[in-house]
Amino acid sequence: MRIFIPTAVLIVLLGAYWWFWQQAADEVREEVTEWVENERDAGRIADYESLEIVGFPYRLQIEITAPRLGDPALGWSWEAAKMTGFVLPYRLNHIIIVAEGAERLELARLGRYEVVTGTPMHHRASLIIRNGDLERFDHDLEGFALTRTIYHPDRPETPERVELVAGERLTLHTRRLRDEEGLPDRGHHHAAVVEATAITWTGHPYEGLGPDISTATARVILTGLPESGIGSINDEMLPGWHNNDGSFYLDELGIQWGEIEILANGEVRLDRRNRPRGRATVLIGGHDELIDAMVAGGAILPRYAELMKSALSVIAMLSGDEEGRIRAPLRMSDGKLLIGPVEIANLPPLYHDDDDDDDDEPEADE
Numbered sequence: 001m002r003i004f005i006p007t008a009v010l011i012v013l014l015g016a017y018w019w020f021w022q023q024a025a026d027e028v029r030e031e032v033t034e035w036v037e038n039e040r041d042a043g044r045i046a047d048y049e050s051l052e053i054v055g056f057p058y059r060l061q062i063e064i065t066a067p068r069l070g071d072p073a074l075g076w077s078w079e080a081a082k083m084t085g086f087v088l089p090y091r092l093n094h095i096i097i098v099a100e101g102a103e104r105l106e107l108a109r110l111g112r113y114e115v116v117t118g119t120p121m122h123h124r125a126s127l128i129i130r131n132g133d134l135e136r137f138d139h140d141l142e143g144f145a146l147t148r149t150i151y152h153p154d155r156p157e158t159p160e161r162v163e164l165v166a167g168e169r170l171t172l173h174t175r176r177l178r179d180e181e182g183l184p185d186r187g188h189h190h191a192a193v194v195e196a197t198a199i200t201w202t203g204h205p206y207e208g209l210g211p212d213i214s215t216a217t218a219r220v221i222l223t224g225l226p227e228s229g230i231g232s233i234n235d236e237m238l239p240g241w242h243n244n245d246g247s248f249y250l251d252e253l254g255i256q257w258g259e260i261e262i263l264a265n266g267e268v269r270l271d272r273r274n275r276p277r278g279r280a281t282v283l284i285g286g287h288d289e290l291i292d293a294m295v296a297g298g299a300i301l302p303r304y305a306e307l308m309k310s311a312l313s314v315i316a317m318l319s320g321d322e323e324g325r326i327r328a329p330l331r332m333s334d335g336k337l338l339i340g341p342v343e344i345a346n347l348p349p350l351y352h353d354d355d356d357d358d359d360d361e362p363e364a365d366e
Helices: 004-041 237-243 285-296 300-321
Strands: 045-046 050-054 060-065 068-072 077-089 091-109 112-118 122-130 133-151 160-177 188-200 210-225 245-259 261-272 276-285 328-332 336-340 342-346
Touching: 004 045, 004 050, 050 245, 091 210, 210 237, 237 261, 245 276, 261 285, 261 328, 276 285, 285 300, 300 328
Parallel strands: none
Antiparallel strands: 045 068, 050 060, 060 077, 068 077, 077 091, 091 112, 091 122, 112 133, 122 133, 133 160, 160 188, 188 210, 210 245, 245 261, 261 276, 276 328, 328 336, 336 342
16 A cells, blocks of 8 residues: 555656646647648748657757748748757747758749759757747757759750858857837847857858858847847838847957958948948958959959058058958948949948839938
8 A cells, every 4th residue: 555655646747748748749749730820821831741750758850841931022941851849848939850861942034943952961950939039049950061953944954053051160149138228119129149169151152262261159139129039020121120120239350361361340230222231440461462362263463462462461450450460341321332432342222112212312321
């Protein structure tokens, strides 16, 4: 009798936990099904072949085969061989997702059809959701290689294949900002950090720079995102961000590309024609190597190279940087990108309103 009572209690507890686990599994299954239906009703792509929930008793393990996501309005879709989600029964708002096998990203744009296939060794994401909003998102892509195939409508039988990029690691971390001082009243606000190491970018358009980027880091703060937050990227996000007077604050940008070093910080908004508007400060190291790369790429005639190197050396000395880097003001105004007084590029609108103003009156500088 003394043995029977503890055993009976244990059986009851195990049965209660099994019932609790099943309830949690049913809730997850219903939420996944509801989300898929909502995406389809909104005209987006959300498909899979099968969904199975296992992992009793320690966790809920959601195994989804052949997942496919996308948005025809934005011209993209993504698919993988398998995607597995891990959730603790007592903490359903924290989800860990692991993609397995080769992945495929399809892009339709500019009159051509592109397919990017990737073979990551490790692809993992973590999401924390609070009251239906994305509170935190962490993404880790390790040991990856991407290849792009371009199908032109006039010659679909001879596609272009380009080795695009490979890397040791690429991470993205975002968190929602709620109670920090100085944030606007409208919209959601997020901080984000992107870090990349040992990147080989063979498909870049900057001939002469070489393919190897040893490190790249960006720390940013996004303010004024629409109520859908950073977790819902669609064609209404930019207009909503603009209407909230949102800003993109670059706290730190650091790139080490061969011998060339680039550091920057600044702030960007959109003007009334939806073009980037703002200011930044840029530090450039390895300017001799940058001139050599621009000569190799045909942007500078060889006979001007030594003169420009001498001029940049003087500018670097006047900048007062201890490591001999050039300090340059970067400005975005009236649809132009300028370094100092020199115009270097046009900045088109990031989106178009139905009632775009055709007035040519210049924007007032901040």
